[in-house]
Amino acid sequence: MHNTIISLVILFIITDLGFPYPAPEDALHNAQVFLEKYGYTEKEKRDANLVQLEAAVRHYQWLSHLPVSGHLDVRTVLQMNEPRCGMKDISQARWLEQFNGLVNRKRKKRYTLNKKWYKHHLTYQILNWPWYLSPHQVRQAVKAAFQLWGNVSSMAFSESMSGAADIRLAFFDGDHNDGAINAFDGPGGALAHAFFPRRGEAHFDNAEHWSLNGRGRNLFVVLAHEIGHTLGLQHSPFKNALMAPYYKKLGKDYLLNFDDILAIQNLYGAPPSGKLVQLPGKEFAFFQDWNPKGVEGFTTANTKPFYCQSVFDAITWDMENLFYIFKGRQFWTVSLNGNVSEPHILKHRWKRPPAYVEAAAVSGSDGKFYFFKGSKCWRYKESKLEAGFPQKCSDYGLPQHPDTVLYFQPLGHLVIFKGTKYYVINEETLTVEPYYPRSLKDWKGIPTETTAVLTHPDGSIYFFKGEKYWMFDQDNLRVTASGKWAEDLSWIGCKNS
Incomplete structure (x- = not known):
């Protein structure tokens, strides 16, 4: 058989x-x-x-x-x-039984195992988080994820900074003593799992690249989903529900749909005020961290720029030897001696920019700024967006969601890196030059999927990925040094802060 x-x-x-x-x-x-x-x-x-x-x-x-x-x-x-939650799904037969109960106005406890909390105020604690996300940023996202459920039910939540807590959130790698079936499987697959009341735990795969403002898996969405499990909810068969098993991207629609709301209210009741507060996904697109004043547990003394404890989206030098670092909707400038500016808002400098930048470069021929995001590209002369932009550059053969881009002086062209290939771009036509793309192996020692690259005024090229950098010698076409950029590169602005 x-x-x-x-x-x-x-x-x-x-x-x-x-x-x-x-x-x-x-x-x-x-x-x-x-x-x-x-x-x-x-x-x-x-x-x-x-x-x-x-x-x-x-x-x-x-x-x-x-x-x-x-x-x-x-x-x-x-x-x-497809990436999804690691929890089991509800069976078809059981869902039909519960759905029929709903249609017949029988208020059954849908998508639960008859497990719930017998109090209406819960505490939570964040045990650890990815090194590249700041503590305050993660705390803000966790707070918002709990509040999402509190806005539509009688539940209230507060963070416990010490001692015991009802719900604990933690990041783990691989097998973490939850049983072989719950071992995390690296990037993709099961992103996280949780436990029903009253164990009160949610675990997240540390191998994922988590994000709260752009690239990577959106941690806020997964947090909100797993918190639903810790409150007693099982998976929903409604495709647009937050409690559907598969990873959900943020959009313009409400993050919780009617099924999520009915399920949580069947367990804990409606808000005391009787009013529901629903928010669209776009309200949670960014969790900006640079506002230390008045933030509990945050000190202003000797505070390093946010990007020093994180990863950045893109970097580039302009023709005045000013270094630009982009993260989310903000950017910083750094002088040659490592002095860092205050954070600036992207749209305050450039007109109609993307929500965030995936890759950026300044042309060494005319000083124009290029931004790339998704399938589109933007070109600016100083702060002015040039006519006809943004354009759908993928129509000209450019890769979508480029890893990074730089102006390569020996060729006199922009070079875009994507996966295991690189593309040489004609700036005038925004088309790929003949005989490209070529293999990344031409750049000996450079890893795939780097997140940023730039040419230093001294002629060295630096590639960045996570907390590491690789210095590339463009004369000998090979990597000559590597290390941790925040610790080793004084000109990046982290050691002088």
Whole structure:
């Protein structure tokens, strides 16, 4: 029977849209492991028979809003590989029972395991956080995530700075003593998981690149979802619900939909005021950290610039040898001797800029600023956006979401880095020069997916990724030094603050 299942999987995968991978046996194994992990099958019945496998796949497809066939087709396999919460999903039969109860006005406790907190004020504690996010930034995001649920229910939350707390939030790598099935799997896959009341814990995969203002997994969204679990909510089958199992990007819509609100109120009731406060996702697009005055637990003495404890989005030099560092909606300027300016708002300097910058460069030929984000690019002469910009530069062959960009003097062109390739760009036409893209191996010693790059006035090129830098010798075309930029590079403005 096991061979029969494999044969059918081979047929499903080969005949559907020409999907050539993974190998059928791997696809079958991965699907079985997935279905077991997320509650669609039981371990001892993993290899039982084709009927049970098809039934599990059908349940998964139904709850994932896919065509229900029972076959491991391309869409199903791809959906299984999307980033999501590590908690199990609610079964189709149970959801239908609870949904019918709702339709019939029976106020059943939907998406719960009959576990709840028997008090209406909970404390929480943040045990650790990614090194590249500031403590205040994380605290603000956690506070907002709890408040999101407090705005639509009778619950109230406060942070406990010491001692015991009802709910604890922490970041872990790999296996962290929660059992093998809960071990984190690196970037992608399961982003986080939590425990229902009254264990009061939520764990986040430290291998993800978390963000609160642009690149990476949006920590606020995942925080709000996992907090829902710590309050007693299971996954929702509504695609647009915050408690849906798959990672949700911030948008213009309300972050909580009617299903989330009904579920939390079925557990804890409506707000005492009777008024619901719903906020669109765009309200949480940024958690800016540079405002130390009046912030509890924040000191102004010897405070380093925010980017020194974090990662930046982009960097570049202008033709006056002034260094620009971009993060979120803000930027800093640094002089050659390492003196750092106050933070400035991006849109106060440049007209109609992107919400944040993924890559930036200044042309060495005319001093114009180039910003890149997504599929678009912006070009400025001083602070003025040039006519016709922003443009959809991907239409000209430029890569979407570039890793970084610099003006490379030996070629007299902009160079864009993306993954394992680099592109040489004609500034006049914004097209890729002939014979490009080429392999990143030409830049010996440079890692893939760097987050920033610039040419220092002394001629050295510096690439940045996380807390590290690589100094590249453009004459010998190889890396000659590396280290931690905040500690080793005095001109970046962190050692002099």
